[in-house]
Amino acid sequence: MSLKAFVPTLILEKPTSGKERDKSGIQCLEVCGKNLYLGGRDSLVQHFVLPGADGPGAQGRGAGVREARRRQLGSRSPILQLGAIPLLNHLLVLSDGSLSALNMFSLEALPGLRRIRAVSLFRLHGSEGAVELFTVSARKKAASVHVVAVDRWECVREVPFPQEPLGLAVDGACLCVATGDRYFLHDREAEATLDLFPHDSPKHAIVLSAVGNGEFLLHAPGALGMFVSRRGVSCRPPVQLSEGVLGAAVHFPYVLTLSCEALCIYSILDQRLKQTVPLHRAKGLLSTPESVFVFSEREVHCLSPVPLQEQIRALVASERVDEALSFVQGVESLLPEDSYKALHRNLTRMAGFVKFYQEDFSEAKDLFIKSDLDPRELISLYPELSPLCEDFKSQHSTVFNARELQTLGEGSAECRSYRSFLADFLRTVRRTDQSHGCQQGVDGALLKLYAMRGESAELVDLLSSLNNCVLSVCVPCLEHHRRFFALGLLYQSHGQDHNAIQTWVDVVNSDDPDSSSFPVYEHIVNLLRQQKDGRLVWRFADWALQKSQEVGVQIFSGREEDSDPLGEEEVLGFLTKYPLALVLYLEHLVYALKSKKERHHTLLAMTYVTQVLQAMETGKVTDTPVNPTRDKLQRFLRESTSFSTAVVQERIRLTCLYEERALLHGVAGEHSQALSILVHEKEDPQAAEDYCEQFGRPLYHVLLGLYLDPARLAPAAAADLLNRNTAAFDPVAVLRALPGAWSLTLVSRYLSESVRGLSHRRKMGRVERSLAKVEHLRHACTRTAVTRGMVKVERGQVCQRCGRSLTEPQFLRSLRGELIHTHCWSNEQPPT
Template identity: 30%
Template sequence: MSVKAFEFVSVIEALQQLGENAQTKIECIECCGKELYVGTNDSSLILYALEEKKEGIGKVVYKSRKVRHKFLDLKKPVKCIKAASALNRLLILCDSSLLILNMHDLEIIGGGPKLRGISTFCLNENPNINNPFCIQICVARKRQLQVYNVTEEKLIHIKDIGVPEPAIGVAVDGSYICAALLTQYTVYNFDTNFTQQLFTYGRENFLPIIRRITKEEFLLSAPEGLGMFVNAEGMSNRPPIQWSYPLRALAYSHPYILGLSDDVIMVYSILDQQQKQALPFIGGRSIGNFDGRIYVTSGMAVYSLTPVPWEKQVEVLLADSRVEEALELAQNANRVGMTKEQFQKLYHKIQQQAAFIHFSNGEFDKAQELFVSGSVDPREVISIFPGLMPPSSTFVRSIPPLHGIADVIQLFHGDEGKLSEAKQFLHHFLEDLREKSHQHALEVDTALLKVYAEINAPELEAFIAASEITCDVRDCCDWLEKSKCYHALALLHRHACDHDKALKVWAKIISGEYKDDRFHGLEFFVECLANLKEPEFLWRYADFVLSRDQEVGVGIFTLRSAQEVNSDALKPDTVLNYLHQYPKAVVKYLEHLVIKQEIQAEKFHTHLAILYLEDILKKRKEGNQEAVMELRTKLRYLLQVSSLYRVQLLLGKMNEADLHQEAAILYGKIEEHEKALDILVHNLKDFKAAEMYCINTTEGKGLKYKHNLFHTLLAVYLDPKLEASKREEYLSPALELLNARAGDFDAAKVLEMIPPNWSVSVVEVFLRGALRTSLHKYRMTKVESALARGENLQNRFALYHLQRLSISLHESNYCCICKKPFLDGSFARYPNNVLTHVSCARHSSICPLTGKNFKSLASLYPGR
């Protein structure tokens, strides 16, 4: 309760100095513009002219001058005064009578009371009437509430509402009347006659008070020292207020509620219902909000409660670290005289100050939320972390300062736990900031990179490699080297296009001079070399990588783009000459040229095949059968997909090495199929491979070629020169081949080839298959013949349709498109007899003259 929301300013210091009767006391007041009306206990009405001046910074001073003094001759206190400036009238309640006076000369209109027997009355501050020169009032009589419209000349009766008890206080908003009866509060709707009872109270030692707050909402004094908010439906949308002292009167000036007691003025916030200020004031009689000004009276004087500017209140709250209250006050402050942009700028500054307070208290999540919503300059945050601002930055902290933090080390007294949390906060804050904005990129990126390095964040390398950073490279390089983030250091050198320094750092990591577990090894280094456009770096580090791993190191050549293969510095011959001392690398490079790049050069294909063969023989000697099988698979693939190697050279080497399967492939390349099949059948005993050889070789070839190759395989099986035991061995695969591939044989030729001692039952399955295939081919031929005859008949009919009409072309005829005559006898005719030059007939199916589409006709005569 340390907010100074209001200050006392004297308006009328001593009433008795201005009146004749020393016993005169102030009962009520009303203010309209610069005119203050004072009602007294001796039935007097005094008019003062007020002059308001500002002295110094925000200080307000009032000067008052008595203008008129009117005795009402009713010998009773003036209980209530209400001004209607649009009507130039004052409404006064005195001695249970309602009087209407002229505002300026204080003369009674009509010479006497307008209404009698009145206990209280009030103005409707939100009337449902459209006449600007009319006000609405509600008056309370014994057991009745009455609604009147008041004009300059008369009172117009609107509504009577019966009540069970006399009303001692009323407030009106729109069509709703909130009445304080003798023992209860009730809400009435005088348009719909709806009644809503609120709550009851005892009559002794309790003063019912009603104050309108907002549209259809009222604040009521309640037993047990409470203030209850109720709306027109009888519901409460806010928590109650707990008054500190017995209540005498109420006033509302957003966002504060002012409660007057005998000894003090209580100031509560409507936002959190908490007391914010207590102003000692003995002998208080009334308090009210008059056109935005708060006036409070004692029996002898009138004071103004001048609100302390909300900006100063917020400053006090922030200085006391009451952040939530400060923000709430700023959000709900009266922004008179301030544009939306001005307020937004000021509110952002308040949010930033509040964020630094949260930060100082170690509440980093709250701080980040306010930093973001307050659009803080991120350099303000970075600057409190020693060493994170780049030396090249020209940033200077805000003046006046947003905080009093020298740096985080001083703030947290070197507490490593808090400092670690603060760095994590900065890490997330800067990451979120980069996603949303690119302002102050130099400072933000530099700081974020340093934070990544300091907290050993896994995002560091990806952050640099993204190539979208704008940092102080020299400063960051020093920081990374100091933090022993060598891989990140090399990446930053590469980002700055200083490839020489980057490669040197990586080379030191590989050689063990530097240690960095985040480095991805030799493969990464090789990939970086391969991606460089300058070949001098590649040659400089070629021995370095190849001496460590030939198969990985050769990637400096194989991973480069295809466009660079034939560059002067990287011609395949040049590279191969260099790689001769690295045999594994040679193989990998040749595989790249032959298989991936598909370079059509015989020497590369032959060289690769010979290297495969040499490796096979070497591994065979070592007894490494697994490696032999892997190499033979590669060799066979090369022999099958390529046709550029020197077959005869390789064939001799294959035979010498007893590589029968590879030799069969080579025989097939030179169309010596019998030798190939002989190897597969006799040497390898791989009958399925022999069959697949025939299938693969004849793919895409004609039927005769297929018949000849399958007959060759059958002849190998049935070779009469074979020993009897061999012939018996090959009988089963021969029959399986005949039965499975009957359609690939010429049945007549097969019957000539099979031994004469074979019975029909032996070849029955083959004969059935051959007959079925032959019959299918015959039927398909008949179908094709019938289709051809049908197509021919359609074409002939279409031709007849075109030729049955004669066309006469005269010298006077001209093209309907270009309007020129036909000179060479060639022309185009559309089905509707429109004639054009052939060159002018752009669309064969659309008449250029009428636009008619003849596609439907064309579909009827497809041969046309």
Template identity: 45%
Template sequence: MDPMAFTQTHIYTRQAKEKDKYCIQCLERFDRNIYVGTRDSTVQHLTLAQQPQTQTQTQTQARECRARKLGPNGPVAQLRTLPLFNHLLVLWERSVTALNMFSLEPIPALKAIQHTSCMEVSTSSSSSSSSSPQLELITSSSRRKVVRIHAVRVDRWEVLREVSLPQDPVSLAVDGPCVCVATGDRYHLLCDLRAGGSMELFPHGRSRQQGALVVPVGGGEFLLNAPGSLAMFVTSTGTCRRPPMPWAQDALAAAVCLPYVVALRPGGLSVYSLLDRALKQTVALDGARGLVSGPGGVLAFTDRQITGLSLVPLEEQIRALAGCQRPGEALSLLDGVRGHLQPHAYEELRKDISYLAGVDRFNQQAFAEAKELFITGDVDPREIISLYPDMGPCLGDEGFVPRRRETTGQKVTDLQRLQRLQREDAAAYRRYLAFLADYLAVVRAAAVAAGRGGGPAETVDCALLRVYAEQGGGGGVEEEEGSLRSLVASPNACSLHRCVAVLEQYNRYFVLGMLYQSHGNHTEAIKTWVKIADGHTEDSSCPDVYGHIVSTLTTQDTDTVWMFAEWALQKNQEVGVQIFTKHHQDDPNTFRAEEIITLLKNYPHASLLYLEFLINEQRSETESHHTRLALAYVLQILEDEAPAEAGETRRKLQDLLWTSACYDVPAVHEGIRATGLHAERAILLGRSGDHDQALRVLVHEARDPGAARDYCHRAASRGEAAGLRETLLLALLAAYLSSDDLAGEAVEELLLGEDSLRFPAGRAALELLPGSWSVGRVGRFLVGSLRGTLHQRRMVGVQRGLAQAEFLRHKALWTQASQTMVRVHRGQACRACQTELTGSFARTARGDLLHTHCMKTQNHPDTQGRPLCSSQSSETEPAASRAFIDRPARARSARARPAVIGPEGRAVSDDPLTAAGA
């Protein structure tokens, strides 16, 4: 059964009497007072009872009070109350008269307003310049095409203004300062009662007998008839803010009771919604003549009967719509009447109806709309979680009662339906799971942003974890796996005793370890991952569990590291040692190197890598570390079967032996004495200073000429003594010549090889050569050595000649500059510092005069820091009066010659080496 917007109540019935012509013509209501105008010129006053409306429709609820006969005949056309003055206005026989609302006695001071066809009272009261209150009465003339605005006071009324119309007014309505008038064929809008101004609207298409409806809606809006069986809503500006509403063409009257419009038809009443403009209810009422709106309902009257339509409380209507599985209409009605409800009641209803509307869309798999309804309605997420099977443990140990289902009366069928889908249609059920995951993720993000926690947060996180685990439980879906890891890796409110079983059920052991880790239980987390790495549990979601364990241990405390270090080293020494080499420790003393080295004794490769870390990255200068690393290299070389890897290790060992100055040479030498590492033993002998023995090892034992030659070069580059390279080469030559078998190699590798020119072509080399060798055998060496010596001597001569030429060029330049006459003016400034030339000064090749100290600081390119000509003032006379220049020795024999007086009266010297100072 559809919910009702109004309930029908019987108000009053006039009992039929003999020769009784009683017929209700119009009706007016104020509070509990009902005024009835009859066809036989009678005004009757009825009073509604105060008791609750428990009577049946046949019982009378109105009591007759007074009645007044206005005249012999003529119907009462309209009744309007003025509660401010206790006046009752009566339109009878085309004139408006005023009666007392309670005694129905005429008011003599208010004379009748003649020739009136209809009237309305303005609901907006105003005050005039006087202290007495006044209201406004709008009347239409029955003789002229005008509408009058009257000012009504307690004892008088007067016409304020008249508004002309193109046709005779038929009906009118007032809403605040606006008046809407229906004329013979169209509507007119008077926008402001005082300022004036009218607007012509659309035609209504109704005859005078049918009557054009003009109904005030409120807020400056009117309900009007429009052609085509439509009702138009026109505002005070002449525009429509609502779409047209379809309704019956034969509507006789209408009344507004927000949010509904009640239309009177010949067969009864029709109730329309102002929100969605749909027909909501019909009421059968034969012979109805008119409607009057009042507080909380509408009064409808027939010839002898009055029926009331009481508005069902809005909350009750909304809940009834929700109970009839029409949550969309309930939500629309709730939003439309928000201003008529208490804020708390609105919020509660909003949550209830949003939940039901969301579940309705949820059942139709319109998941986007359902999520929007759940979120905007601030629905408790536990209400949605409770719809899913297997989610009971997520709701808590004490359980959760779905309050929304109880308050709205919804049948609990969703849970059974999802259980059936889970068994019969896995694909459809996965779509519902995807919706739950999406919805809970949004709720969780909003809660985190708002800083909320508590029970709902724990339930949401537990449910979200279960959904993610169930979504990817069978196929390892990457998206769900990433979301699950993101959930447990971030701060979360997941309960361990609820979520551990879920993750174990779906073989999510790696995520289980992450969950332990997010709750600070790092040891349990690593133990869980160790079981995966050892094969005790299966979880293919993380292919490199071992690497993750090692990476995690690099951030843990010492106790946790020591607990799992040996296990990691046993798995893989190269990766396991990263626990120590890549450990993020704020305190460098967290791990002591000696303890780690002791632990790594049984893991030679890991020990070698850790020692490399200490020396290459930590820059350790501890002797034991360098010694151990060298011996570790030796051990690895001896055990390594791959030639390439052994060669790389030997290169590292040799670099360490050459570059490090911290290892124990005797200890390392003892470690490699019995091995075939001749090059390394030679390096150690060289570090001890025994280069001759080192070269003998390379020549006689290693049989490696290249290594011996490289040894000489590298040892010479490290040595500080001059001529060490030649000494080593001579020692190498002696080593070769000490054996008859190697004499030929000495000739080929040293005397005739690339190092032959580095041998001193002197007695030292020649004395080493056997006397039995012929000149032809060593002739090439001797010729090359002599040629090299001669070339070097000639190059030295060429360099000396070039230097002398450069010296002569500078000397010629200096001489040429010195022969130029220098004239110094009074107040002449130094070119560099721009101060007056005093004391000692010099002249450049360009002719610039500078102080000698400026010349030194400037390092002038023309003189390369050397002045071409200098002068120094006498200490006893001003600089402007005397100056002299030191002459070379060859020029000092010439004594001072007579000075030449220049054009400016200054002394000018004709000596090329003398400059006269001003």
């Protein structure tokens, strides 16, 4: 058959004796420990003692079984049922419709236990030291419950059923009854009866057996072995039985069904037929915790279960690993915890390898993770990766479908799929407990796989973080596959910054594809920026700035706060060869680091001036402030107070940077000179007016004086200034400054707007004073209304202004007849 679950042994064979043959046949059987009891058709009870498991003749054909006692009952009716109560040393015998009790060893009748008459079948149930006896009578639609003691038994209750019981099974408080056409389930605690389903079995072939844990096996229509729980539901798939079943028993994890010529053994776990034992004219079977007994008219067979480990090994040997794994999971409760865990782990690994070689990679990955497979077991299977695990010895057994991966063609689809699976598995277990102790092998294998498969992004991710790659193994691999950017990351992750930078410099200087695929230059700058030691910085700074001043200056301006600072003066001296980098570094010092050193501010201003003048000389810009550098220069001159004004003035004194020269005079408080530059040299009246607006309105009179200077008299400009900025001038001062020869028409607009403005301001002043008086009167009225009334002060109240208790004696004395002290008033508002 598909599996050898039980080993059958003939343990007893009764001799035939001519005429007495038909009368002396075996009718029923009971086993209790090493005690075997047979009930004959001639009312004979026989007691046999079975040999021990290791006793002589245990494996022989009936050898070692000896008869201890026999007793012939009074009547010649067949014995229908036997039942042993080891707790009380009782043997119950059902014969001729009566139930009697004998001593288990002497087979003598027990006088204190009178016969129970009209019994068609019985069941025993023991719990917590008490023994219950359930009897069924053909005359009643009920089962009687007896409590059995050493010298008596007593009927304590009856459980009624809708129909006459023909079969009974007991499991705790639950009773399952078979009638002529139906099955019923009765809960003794809830006193509730549940109608299950009909059956079509004849009376002599009713299958009803207790499985355990409140579950029963019933023979359902269609030759189905149905499992029913105490709630009346089926929690397992049914077993498809053969036709002509005479009886059934459960010996977990198997269901054994008996027919006239064979015993069929089915698995409860997968509902398949596992073994068939040929028998001749078998009559019944009995399941005990140790084994199963089957008897016929003259023979008794013992079916000893094959040890679970042997069954599992047999399944594995027959290449049924999945079935073996399911079997182990199903019999977990029958195995010691440590043994189960080890067995389950080994089988799970083996199943994983079977799936692995079948290229069912998803299932294989799950099984490898569940079984906590050492990643090196897989790595060692790949020839190109095996050097990573030279010192590792595989612990798993070779499975039946194992194949040599080196036979796969390099670059074939099969080869790619196996490598892809390994990379996926290693990514999953990396940094988990499963890879503990073999991180170097895992990271090295991933690096090699990524390099071989051209997975540059994954390779960069691996090496950009903490890793356990071994340089002596991984460096040659990366060089062979020309992964030079990744090689630099590998050096960096192992603290070899010089090698990393030198590798990247070679990449940038060459035509290697890595230089365009990755921001190699930026990585160099970033690594130099992070250096705590300045030696590497000065070694590669020139190269970095020659490539890009704007990016390379970040080596100095973007350094980490905890890095050893480079000398500012040394950096400034070095950057004199790189004007753009120098400006950016000075801006970093002034704006980011908030430096107040005069040298830094002055040098930045001078650098701005130099850049602006150079641009103007090359014709790239005009003298108008429309380029960014000139805007930055003007903003710097307005905002900075730390640069040397004299030095900057001397630099731009003879240049066409009129606005900058004016700003410098303004910073020095020389507003007349600043306005003179804007009016006479730049010849930009609007710029002069903007200057006055920026530095203060009184400067409008200074600007008017420049226009009215007899040496450079500009009447039109003076008139325009007055007309555009009427509110900025004092009319009296203007009239005094204007030449007497001017006509009234020239300044009529200014005069009319000025007079109108004075009148408006005077009227608005009156309105504001009147509003202030009204507001004052409103507050005074509110205060008067509040202070005239009575205020009730309760104990515990406090002043919301000072927090003192209002009932404090010192506080009350300070009131002096007023509602509250004046220090509590704020903005004339009464207290709340």
